[in-house]
Amino acid sequence: MADVRERGESIAWAAYFLGMLVLLTAPRWGSAYLVGFCVELLSYMALVTAWTMFSGPTRYFSLATAAFFGIGTYVTVYLGGRIPVLACVAVAAALAYLVASVVGLATLRLSGLYFVMFTFGLSEFLRQFVLWFEGRLFRKVGRIVSVPFSDLDLYYALWGITAVLLLSAFLLRRSRLGYALRAIGEDELAAAHAGVNVSRVKIGVFAATASAMAVVGAILAPRWAYVLPDMAFDPTRSFQVVLMAMLGGIRHSYGPLLGTIPLLLLYEWLYARYPYPFMFVLGLLLAVLILYAPGGVSGMMEGILQRAEERRQEAMRIRAEELGHVESGEG
Amino acid sequence: MAGSGTWVAVLLDGLILGGVYALIALGLNLQYAVAMILNLAYGELVMLGALLTYTLYTAGRLSPLVSLLAVAVVAGGVSAAAYLAGLRRVFRMDRREAEVAMLLLTFALLFLLQSSALMLWGAELRHYTFWGEPVFLLGHPFSTNRLVAAAGAFLLSGALYGILRWSSLGRVLRGMADNPRAAQLVGVEVERYRLVAFGIGGMLAGASGTLLSMFWSFSPTAGIDVTVRALVVIVLGGIGSVVGSLTAGLLLGVAESVVSAVWDPALRLTVNFAVLTGILLWRPRGLFGWRT
Numbered sequence: 302m303a304d305v306r307e308r309g310e311s312i313a314w315a316a317y318f319l320g321m322l323v324l325l326t327a328p329r330w331g332s333a334y335l336v337g338f339c340v341e342l343l344s345y346m347a348l349v350t351a352w353t354m355f356s357g358p359t360r361y362f363s364l365a366t367a368a369f370f371g372i373g374t375y376v377t378v379y380l381g382g383r384i385p386v387l388a389c390v391a392v393a394a395a396l397a398y399l400v401a402s403v404v405g406l407a408t409l410r411l412s413g414l415y416f417v418m419f420t421f422g423l424s425e426f427l428r429q430f431v432l433w434f435e436g437r438l439f440r441k442v443g444r445i446v447s448v449p450f451s452d453l454d455l456y457y458a459l460w461g462i463t464a465v466l467l468l469s470a471f472l473l474r475r476s477r478l479g480y481a482l483r484a485i486g487e488d489e490l491a492a493a494h495a496g497v498n499v500s501r502v503k504i505g506v507f508a509a510t511a512s513a514m515a516v517v518g519a520i521l522a523p524r525w526a527y528v529l530p531d532m533a534f535d536p537t538r539s540f541q542v543v544l545m546a547m548l549g550g551i552r553h554s555y556g557p558l559l560g561t562i563p564l565l566l567l568y569e570w571l572y573a574r575y576p577y578p579f580m581f582v583l584g585l586l587l588a589v590l591i592l593y594a595p596g597g598v599s600g601m602m603e604g605i606l607q608r609a610e611e612r613r614q615e616a617m618r619i620r621a622e623e624l625g626h627v628e629s630g631e632g
Numbered sequence: 633m634a635g636s637g638t639w640v641a642v643l644l645d646g647l648i649l650g651g652v653y654a655l656i657a658l659g660l661n662l663q664y665a666v667a668m669i670l671n672l673a674y675g676e677l678v679m680l681g682a683l684l685t686y687t688l689y690t691a692g693r694l695s696p697l698v699s700l701l702a703v704a705v706v707a708g709g710v711s712a713a714a715y716l717a718g719l720r721r722v723f724r725m726d727r728r729e730a731e732v733a734m735l736l737l738t739f740a741l742l743f744l745l746q747s748s749a750l751m752l753w754g755a756e757l758r759h760y761t762f763w764g765e766p767v768f769l770l771g772h773p774f775s776t777n778r779l780v781a782a783a784g785a786f787l788l789s790g791a792l793y794g795i796l797r798w799s800s801l802g803r804v805l806r807g808m809a810d811n812p813r814a815a816q817l818v819g820v821e822v823e824r825y826r827l828v829a830f831g832i833g834g835m836l837a838g839a840s841g842t843l844l845s846m847f848w849s850f851s852p853t854a855g856i857d858v859t860v861r862a863l864v865v866i867v868l869g870g871i872g873s874v875v876g877s878l879t880a881g882l883l884l885g886v887a888e889s890v891v892s893a894v895w896d897p898a899l900r901l902t903v904n905f906a907v908l909t910g911i912l913l914w915r916p917r918g919l920f921g922w923r924t
Contacts, residue, residue: 360732364739407912414670415867415912417735421672422860426905429857433898536856540743543736577750584743588718591733591740 306553309603313555314471321464328456336452338569340459340524344517345545345561347463350470351513352542353557355506358482361413365404365420366542368427369397369511371534373518375431378528381448386458390519397515398508405504428534435530443530448523458520466513474554482506537580541568544583547590550597559598641772642893643886648774648782650885652843655785656858657865657877658792659836663711665809665872666829669719672738675858676745677707677834681841682850683749686758696762700784700842707838712831714741719830720823742855749852759849777846784843788836793874805829809872857901864904868911 484492548560766773869876
């Protein structure tokens with residue numbers, strides 16, 4: 302059945318790269334509303350891809366997407382007027398890499414529980430820390446963002462980081478590093494015996510994907526008129542990313558992106574009008590997915606394709622048998 | 633920066649706060665050590681307890697000391713329902729899947745409970761005044777409600793310790809924490825007692841919510857903060873250790889109180905995180921080691 306799986310993967314990845322080309326041209330023909338939606342789409346595509354690169358194969362589920370995104374946001378908020386935005390992006394990436402390395406050193410050598418626990422608290426901690434920092438040093442709660450960065454530049458920068466992430470995720474599947482990550486997810490001890498430097502791979506990939514998340518936050522920051530720590534470090538962002546990945550299915554490299562568009566559309570329609578009932582429905586959806594469809598949409602699709610394939614082969618076998626009977630009857 | 637007299641006040645304040653932290657952590661520790669569920673939605677139950685107490689007090693004029701029991705029963709009921717509706721299915725998955733599924737389920741529960749609370753109570757900070765008169769302790773004034781909350785926390789922690797130490801139920805629960813498979817072999821209905829432990833943990837969450845509400849301002853979104861503190865206490869004190877949780881809770885309470893007095897109350901969670909990172913880097917098995 303491996304070919305069914307592989308065919309699905311090739312089709313999905315081809316569709317994603319085509320989709321990226323369409324997204325590249327969107328500012329030329331799309332309405333302002335559509336382009337705004339595409340910005341949301343690209344940013345979540347980037348976050349989900351970065352999250353999946355580490356958490357998908359290793360199954361160390363990070364709940365800290367919001368923390369790294371927020372780090373990026375605040376780097377641009379503080380430095381945006383003083384240095385070019387691209388320099389902000391570099392600083393954001395470096396800072397997130399550093400923070401993620403410390404988190405990784407403290408937790409990734411222990412059981413996965415500690416990692417989840419720590420990442421769970423990280424965005425809340427950073428939110429409170431920035432709140433204190435702003436209040437104490439600047440006597441402020443929020444900040445007006447005035448960074449010289451045009452909407453079009455922002456769009457292309459965001460497209461660029463998303464494209465880089467998609468390409469890395471695509472290449473990672475068949476690389477040594479990709480196999481090492483999957484081996485860690487299957488059995489860490491076995492992976493270590495097979496010669497994988499388990500701690501280094503885990504910490505390195507976690508930190509690299511964390512800097513990608515910070516880059517997204519840094520690029521998006523000029524879009525906000527006014528930033529509060531509660532917005533930059535909003536824990537629902539971490540929740541959304543996990544939910545999108547689970548909806549699409551994390552057993553396949555192409556799965557998580559499959560969950561991004563439907564959830565984003567749902568978010569667009571419902572969140573503004575009914576925020577709390579919407580969160581309730583999302584919580585319910587996540588619970589149902591974990592219990593009844595842990596493979597997500599891609600898992601279900603593969604199941605259907607596999608069953609169809611099995612039925613087809615079964616039918617061929619029966620047909621061949623019948624033919625055999627007819628021939629022997631005649632002979 | 634402060635005279636020796638003030639230091640006594642800071643220390644006592646920390647012990648009061650730490651008593652409540654210890655109780656909060658005990659419930660979470662029980663849920664994890666016995667029911668084997670690390671409950672990321674634990675703080676939401678504490679918040680739910682605080683909000684229920686608030687409504688009963690402001691709308692029904694019901695004293696928090698009276699509503700404590702009712703709130704505990706409601707929070708225990710919510711926990712038991714969550715266990716029966718979903719969490720128990722996790723134990724039928726294979727081990728590698730189960731750990732992630734369990735954490736994500738409680739993460740989903742967090743958003744279910746938080747959005748429910750937001751629908752019912754709205755997002756604003758709540759506060760009520762109950763027994764606000766000062767009482768003098770070693771010459772320093774403390775509001776009565778704080779002392780009552782601390783006394784309640786110590787009483788409940790003591791009761792839990794007694795139950796775990798001397799009752800037959802306690803023996804079963806301790807046995808399950810030590811070795812679930814062996815407990816099953818000697819005839820313990822593991823499924824049922826997991827439910828019991830998860831429910832008792834939920835009751836403790838509700839009760840500590842009532843105690844916290846007597847001297848704190850709270851909103852439905854403050855649950856994550858509570859969970860993080862409880863997690864820090866558990867990591868510090870060791871999983872499955874009652875004495876560890878009590879000691880670590882008190883230590884953390886004093887540390888937070890000292891930092892608030894010297895620098896800034898807003899740095900409390902920073903202290904927690906510094907302690908957590910330090911412990912994980914230096915002694916990942918907690919200050920008092922591992923019980924099981």
